Amino acid sequence: MRIKFWGVRGSIASPGPRTVRYGGNTTCIEVRTDDGTLIVLDGGTGIFQLSQTLVREMPLDTHVFITHTHWDHIQGLPFFIPIFVPGNTVRIHGAYDIVSGSGIEQVMNVQLQYSYFPVREAELKARIEYETLTVGEPVTVGDATVTSVMLNHPVVDLGYRVDCNGKSVFFTGDHEPWYNIYDPADGEYAEYQRMVDEKHDGLVEAIRGVDVLIADSSYTVAEYPSKRGWGHGTFDSTIALGRRAGARKVVCTHHEPTRFDDDLERAFTEALARSAPAPGDPEVLLAREGMEIQL
Amino acid sequence: MTTLTLEVQRKLGTAVERMPAFPQSVQKILDLTRDINCLPKDLVTVIEKDPVMTMKILKIINSAYYSLPAKITSVNQSVVYLGLNTIKNLALSIAAVGMLPRFNTSGFDIQRYLLHSLTTAAVARQVAVQYARGQLDPSDAYIAGLLHDFGKAVFAQFLAHDFHDALATSRERGIPLHQAELEVIGADHALVGSMLATKWQFPQHLIACIRDHHNLEAEPTALMDCVRVADQICRKLSFGEAGNAWREDEAIVAPQRFGSFEAVIEALGDLEKIVSDAQTFAQV
DSSP states (O other), X not given: OEEEEEEOBOXXXXXXXXXXXXXXXXXXXXXXXXXXXXXXXXXXXXXXXXXXXXXXXXXOEEEEEOSOOSGGGTTTGXXXXXXXXXXXXXXXXXXXXXXXXXXXXXXXXXXXXXTTOSSOGGGXXXXXXXXXXOTTXXXXXTTEEEEEXXXXXXXXXXXXXXXXXXXXXXXXXXXXXXXXXXXXXXXXXXXXXXXXXXXXXXXXXXXXXXXXXXXXXXXXXXXXXXXXXXXXXXXXXXXXXXXXHTOSEEEEEOBOTTOOHHHHHHHHHHHHHHSOOOTTOOEEEEOOTTOXXXX | OOOOOHHHHHHHHHHGGGOOBOHHHHHHHHHHHTSTTOOHHHHHHHHTXXXXXXXXXXXXXXXXXXXXXXXXXXXXXXXXXXXXHHXXXXXXXXXXXXXXXXXXXXXXXXXXXXXXXXXXXXXXXXXXXXXXXXXXXXXXXXXXXXXXXXXXHHHHHHSHHHHHHHHXXXXXXXXXXXXXXXXXXXSOHHHHHHHXXXXXXXXXXXXXXXXXXXXXXXXXXXXXXXXXXXXXXXXXXXXXXXXXXXXXXXXXXXXXXXXXXXXHHHHHOOOHHHHHHHHHHHTO
């Protein structure tokens, strides 16, 4: 299996000289299984660059898994070149949205409206299929299996684990570790904490033993208190999660759009310094546009 | 068993999708959510006091898409599983349906019904802690108490004319309301409430408790005992009112567990806080 990062930025694309080393595109990760099947995790702006490399593979049959439908994870979908070319099949998988009462089939349609985009969904030339997932039910894609886990974000967010011939990668999408909404003095505190711990333990089990954990590490621990409830993790929460789950490699992603390269490296180094690794702890990396990991 | 026509069943089943919540909670949800930094626990407090909101949220979260390890039975659990913002937006979309009118043509007072549901819920939780420790989750007793009479709110809203007759029959002949409902409507509120709970894939023990709370032949459970005795206590002490007047000849349910009314009421201690909290919310 091979993993390549095409977008590592959170919230909004942030190109420019000060983000040039880590990249300015929003979330998109290419996963190639052993038999060459293409799995795309999220359709942020990075998917456009990915799609330009796919022309020589057409006609292709590709699977896009959307962690959640916030703009920075879907904005590139209308620019995913394969959707315009006859003969291609693009299968888009994602969660059921209980507030709108719709499945993932709305993800293109909401973007391809007359005022906002020149092409209508009906005019796309590829075969587009939508698969609204049942959480936790594994989906077979080529020689890989993709399993979803419900995480914590201001909209339903699925983390995905891709397993292929004994190798595995887990991507959280956007995720803030669950926290207690009560104060320790409140009567409901203990019961709520039990549920929080249960959810967290469940996530650790879902990630258990992966080769690569890619996780939302938007904030520093110093920034986090003022961002609580916004649905993002910290460098420290990602490192702790990777260690607890026994991941071999941990990749911190979803970089803040205003965190320029030097600051990003500094924040990352500080987080590493806070928790000295024990023998056997995973290697921790910063996600960088263009970075590849071969498993 | 029910003699409801298929058409009435269909009408009740789909009408409830559009059922508005209680005015107090709609107003409070709108007020709270105006502030982006509103406290999550404040939102939960409002939602879990409204039978309609609670019912709708449990319905949605227990749907098949989120194959959860266990059925969700509390609003707090829903927040942990779905995230606060999603629950907030769900509550807002329920609020947008409108508000239940206090007065409907059935003559059923929806505010006093709310007070009865809230006090039954809170008393059931306390009874569960004191009389059934380790046998059930007290928050299940709360939810079951809150929702046990949900069928009545549905009747009042969607079968107002027939429900009016059932209320009158019960009053005039001094028979329990559920018997009068059976005669007039062909099904009682317990059956209709459980029908909806089943359709919405609620957990089995909650469905059974709603269905059988008047059926003395049903297999008793700790949950059922707690809800039934709470319902009796609230009617005996006139906490709210849900169309089923207290009858002096009523015997306490599960006497082997509870002994006598006097003993339970004594053991529960001061219920003033439960009543005043419920009154403040129900504005009765």
